[in-house]
Amino acid sequence: MPTRRTFIRSSSAAVVALLAGCSTDPPQDATGSSATPATTAAQPETDDLLAEVAPDRTSELQVINASFETLTGDGRIFAFGLVGADNTPVTGADVEVWTRAEPGEPPTGPVAASFTEIPNQPLGLYVVRLDLPAPGAIPLAALTADGAAGQTALRVADPDNATVPAPGVVAPVVRTPTPDDQLGFERICTLDPPCGMHEDSLDDLIAAGTPVMLTIATPAFCETAICGPTVDVIESVRTGRADEDVAWVHLEVFTDAGLTVADQVTEWNLPSEPWLFGIDGDGMIAGRLDGPLTVLPQEIGALADQLA
Template sequence: MRRAVTLAALLLGACGQAAAPNTGQSGGQLQAQVIASELVAGPQQRVPIGILDHNTPVNDASVHVQAFLLQGSAAVLKGESDAPFKGAGLEGAGAYIAHLDLTPAGNWGLDITASRPNGARLSQRLAFNVVATPIVPAVGQAAPRSHNPTTKDADATTIDSGRPPDDMHQISMADAIAQHRPTLVVFASPAFCTSRVCGPEVHVVQALEPTYRDRLTFIHVEIYRDFVPDPSKRQLAPTVGEWRLQTEPWIFLIDSKGIIAARFEGPTSTDEVKAAIDHLLA
């Protein structure tokens, strides 16, 4: 009980945000961050974590996470998970992924421990909020029937900032859902992403397309519009607002009934996406 009370005292001051900032309990040169704009109540939720060494992301740490539900002055241990690094296909980027039971919604804390082969170690506590009603469309909800622009409406270079643009602009989400097509949607801006993850994330999806294109529709939604000919005049694309996205990249899998079957925020490796596709199509 003393451990629970002490942990709660350290965490309560930072609660109230989907991914709270560092509470300052790292105790060394390593630092942990939860890299998600929102975490939703439910079993085995994906919790992406970044580990920094002197502010530089690292991919060789061994990471373990304990999750605590904060109840008044107590912190109740609800589960724990190893968090292996997932970076396949992401060209050096990636995240440490824990899967945790996050029920019920409310104020939670993470106790994160990590160690690197060079001897660097981390013990850090972070606070975050688990929501019952997400802002971004969630698993089990109907996908917005968005009329994202396609190559039927415009040249690919005006609706995809990647160079060359990819081939995932053939059909809108509204049409794919109306035709009862299982669909993968990736929201990303290869040219204007504020991190270095968006281009590699599109490449992850492109690498899977040849294997699944006969059973799965692939759609890439560019985050911005009006970036040609002057990128400084770009604006957020209407589809991004319809999906209420606050970060990028995102990947959604939509079943043949138009229901969201899986969603991934931030860096998502090839093996994570492939496993979700296989589950959708099984």
């Protein structure tokens, strides 16, 4: 049976744990220095985009991509954090983003990023919409109005070849725990108090043709700014909506105290958490959010609107 250590997720340069996703190691508090963000992107070595778009600036910022995988397409949402040389989060800055779609092509940009705070945390995220026509390691440079800059690379995948189930594919049908059938989970919800997203099992809802917003996250065993608040934020969006045609389901990542990954999570082929999937009435995935996007209420609401 898979364990926390086999719940693989890659990481980039180690930075502030407040911007991290769920770790494969035992959970730490928000100041733990060994946690790293849930991303496969590394600092680009062969494509120095920053030197091309801002030759007068040095790379003094860390651009933290906490998403596992970004999909090709127009207007793709990308959320990132900025950390200064002293490991202090850079918040509320005016930021512009540049990318390069393919090697040898001219840079694309600048695109303005907006800043949003993370609930109950002394930091926030920058959000930008990017046109990403091709898969691969896509370089990204972020420039602030006061002269700071940094760069990273996005892991961009074609939806047909994505690691995690993507829009347009059939959602994996699994049974999820309810108060009447916990399916071996020690706790079906580690949010305190528990959320209201456990009344129905995912397989029953899909069989009935009910659109579903599926959250896969663990509040108690991932206490960082990114994945810790996910279920709480999504629950707030759910309770603030009037639509009754969309069901909301939360699935914990672990069946026990943060050691054993649930078989349902393995069925979904998730290398990281948190994730949020919108599943339409035909059982097809209509959209997905991961990492930092799962704490952005507007994006959560927009995904639910696709299903209503």
